Structures are given as C-alpha cells and as structure tokens.
Amino acid sequence: MNLLKLKDISKIYGSVKALQNIDLQVSQGEWLAIMGPSGSGKTTMMNIIGCMDKPSNGSVVLDGMNIAKESAKSLTNIRRDKIGLIFQQFHLINYLTALENVMVAQYYHSMPDEKEALQALERVGLGDRAKHLPSQLSGGEQQRVCIARALINYPMLILADEPTGNLDETNEKIVLDIFKQLHQDGSTIIVVTHDPEVAEEAQRTVVLEHGRISRIVRNEK
C-alpha cells in the first residue's frame, strides 16, 4: 500500500526548474534514500514531501490526501500529525533541555507528557542526558534528541535530511542503528543523503540530477 505518491511534480522558482516531472511512490514501511549532487533538487523534494512547500505542478498524495492543494495552515497540521522531521543541523531549541526539546513537539501536537518524552529519549539511549541543554551534548547526542523529537508524536513518515552529515563514524553508526530499528518496527523512512553508505541501508535509492529522477536503485541489503 502506498503511503506517499508523487505524480508529475514540478517546482519552478522564476526561471529555475528545481524539480521536473517527478513520479515516485513510497510504500508503507519502506525505507527510501534520495541521493544527488548539490542543486539536484533534493531539498526541494524534501520540502514538498515534508509539507514545508508546495509544488508548482502535479499532485502529492500522502496517506490518501493530496497535500499539493492544501492551505498553509492545513499543511502545518499535516506535518504536525503525520511527519517526523530530522535535520542535519539538528535544529534544537538551545535554551530548552533535551527533554523539553522533545516535549515542545508534544506541546505543539497535543499536550506535553514528560514520562513519554523521557521514554523517547531512553529509546535513543539518552535517558541520562534528559536535563542537559543542547550545548552540553555532543553532535551525535543532539541528533538522537532530534530523532526522539521526530518520533514522539508517532508519525507515519520519518523524513530525514542528511541525518548523519554532521556526525563522526561512531555516531553515524548509532543513528543508522536507530533507523534500522525504526524500519524493523514498521516505520516509513525517507532519508536525503550525500553518503552512499547511508543510502545503501535503505531498500531503494532514488538518484536526482538536475531536478529529474535519473535512476532508482534497489539495494541488496
């Protein structure tokens, strides 16, 4: 069953065609990697899938709803309810503790539950770092807080933009192990990455070039 269906998607900024005629389907529980050089349209595609932007043409059906036609307010609600976002730069609120950074996602979703937020941190191995500020955490730990925050509202799609781009090898492995576990648990994951080793962990890799899908690779692992 398809969770996400992109049909003939284009995104045009003035004279720049960031995406052209993209067709893509992502099944529920699938782990998909999106690769491509800088300027290939990865971020634009992520913005559109993540309800942070709308395509110029085409339809984006997420969980049966064409989000390409939704209002900005409705997109915020869809993003909040259905999508968990993970970023290369973590994007934590620097004056909130790890626990509060997770709880803030709960607050804007429904209501904060400290116990549940703590469990989410324990799930990524940070139960003992809950009261630390982002500045007191390593890059890998901050990324794990970001993952805990993305998972806290039980999203149907996890969308990660270069999740290991700022991490050393050890932390990269920890994060990928978490992704593997999430995948085994049935989560649908889309990872935008430059790193072929990260992409290889996914079931399929979509390669973008000049705003078009140049090829789709089914990974052996």
Place this chain on the structure above:
Amino acid sequence: MDNKPLNTVNIAFHTLKRKPFRTTGLILLVALFAFTLFGGTVLSQSMENGMDNLSKRMGADILAVPYGYEADIQSALLRGEPSTFYFDADTTEKVESVEGVEAVSPQLYIATLSAGCCSYPLQLIGFDPKTDFIIRPWMSGSLEHSLADGEIVIGSNISAKVGQKLKFFDQTYLVAARLDKTGMGFDNSVFMNLTTAKQVVWNSERIQAHPVAENDNLISSVIIKIKSGYTGKDVANNILQAYAKEGVHVVVAKNMISDISGSLRGLTTYILILAGVLLVLAVGVLIIVFSVTLNGRKREFSIFRVLGATRSKLVKLILCESCLISIFGTAAGITAAALVVFPFSTYISTLLGLPYLQPSPGVLFLMAALSFLISFATGPIASAYAAVQIGSSEIYTTMKEGE
C-alpha cells in the same frame, strides 16, 4: 523549566531570561512610563483636588494685608509657611466702612521657632470667633464648643492628638480638635482665638522681641466678605483708593485662585506631555526591539513551525513575551510611583507650592487600575506588528539560512 509545565508562558519566560539585559531594559522603559503615568496622574489629581478645596474653603472674597506682604499671605494660605506681618487693628473698622463690604474679621499670624521652646516651627493663626466666617465653619465638624482661651485646633498634618498639649514659647496649649485635611497651608497651621494668640506673643517676648508684644493693637490681615451685587475687583479698588496710602493692600481671592489654576494647568500639561512622550518612546523602542529581536529569532520560530506550531501559536508566544515585559514593568513603575508619591506627598506639595489634596483610596485604586491598563497595553501593541510578520517567511529556507 524543571518541574514546570511546558507551555507558551513558560517558553516566553525562558526567552526573556535568555537575554537579561535586553529584558531588564525593556521592563525599565515600561516602568518609567507607568511611573510617570500613575505618579503624574496622582500629582495632578491631588493638585486639582487641592484647588477645588481651596475654592470651597477660601470663604473670604478679599484679604487685606500690609503693603508688600501679598505673596506672604499666599504662602501662609497655600503652604502654611510661617509668616509675620502686621498693621494696625483699626484697619478692620476702616475696611468695614468701605462700600460693598459685608463682613470683616481680623487674623493674627505668629510664627513659632524651630527651637526647644516650641513643639514645631509652624504658623499660628489667631482669629476672632465672634466675627470669623471662614475658620469656624470648618471647625464645626471637629469642635462642639466654642474655642476657649488656651485651647488650640490643629491642622491635619500636625502630629498631635486631641487632648494632648503642644508647647509654644515654653507654654503648653491643649489640642481641642483636629481639622480634616484641606490640601492647603491650613493643614500645617494651628488655630486659636485672638486672646490666646496674644498670650503666645507675650510668652515669645521672653525669647525674642515681638512687635505685637510691644503694641497690642496689631493684626496681620483682615478677611473680607463682599455684599452681593459687588465684584471683588470693585471692592478691592474701593479699599485701595481709601487706604493704600496707609499701607493697606488687598489680595482678591478669585484672582489668587485663578493664578494658581493657571500654574496647575501648566503643570498638568507638562505631566501629560511627558507621559505622552514616554508613551511614544516606550512603544517606539519596543517596536524596534521586538522587530530586531524577532528577525534574529526566525530560525527558532521556523523550528516551532516545523514542529507543528501554527502561526497563531507563535503570535501568542510573542504577545506573551511582550505581556510579561509589560506586566513586570507596569507593576514596578506603579509600585515605585506609589512609594515616591504617597510617603512624600507633604514634601511634594511644599515643593510644588500648590494646594495638594490626595484623592480617596477608591479613586487612587481606580487611577492605579487605569494606569496599569494603559501601561500594560504598550507591550502587546508594540509587539503586534512584529508578531504578524512572523510566519511569512519560508520555513525550511529560514532554518537552512542559519546553517
């Protein structure tokens, strides 16, 4: 934020705590406005009350005083400043005979000393209970019997109780009554009949020479009531024409009140202008600071948006921050104004040289509430523009800009 629920107010508190200098500066600015607004309103209202009371209680239409002492009688009436000036007591009969004069009554002013002989340095006013028509009516509420020799009635600012004895020139006098607050110089004066006043003068002679002790036939002023159909100006001219050469001068009560009203209007206008300038300054600075600050916090707001915060929730957060600044600033400003204006009201009234009568607690509460509302509104009004600006930028682009 440990052990506190995570909500908009709590996040706003965190944001404010993060920039203590900026937050303190903004709070102080709002506090300055609230201080000026509340303090200024209380001052001008108190002076207006004092003015009303002066008009009501003045009683006399004209005051006859020795030439050159017009300002002194005003100081004595408005501020209770100890004054000593004298002319012949037969001025009373002379003035009474002038056309348009209905009633007259003499008064004798004696200044006590700031020395061991006297409880306080203040103005003693001797009056003739038989002819007086301005002091007795005020006393009727406080004193049931006519004022006996050796008895005194004190103004509301004099710290003594009824039944207590006050010492002037080493002689004690029984406090028979205490007057209600008038906002005028009478609050700092002591009243007695002429016999007692002359007794005080004779006692003072042991310490210093006194003209009244040398010449029993002296008074300080004559209070004059005019007949209906005459104007104060006309009767004053009649008196001057007849007795100016004998050193008698006049102060027309209406003119004096009108002069004071003019000064009061000037002061009230100044206070209003100051409050207006501070309001514009406070709102202007807050608008600039909020706009600049929010511009620097675009990334933070984008993260909140990504996490599902609607634009209205972010607006709520901004307004919450500005409301907190307003609440703390307003509370601090009003408290500071209350701490300055109320305990030092006597000093302020002396400094201003205008009649000063503080409004009732109910009116003061209402003024505080209104000042609070106006001052509190500055924060939300100033942040409204900045608040509507947020959310207009592309969420993810803004987040990426910080990378």
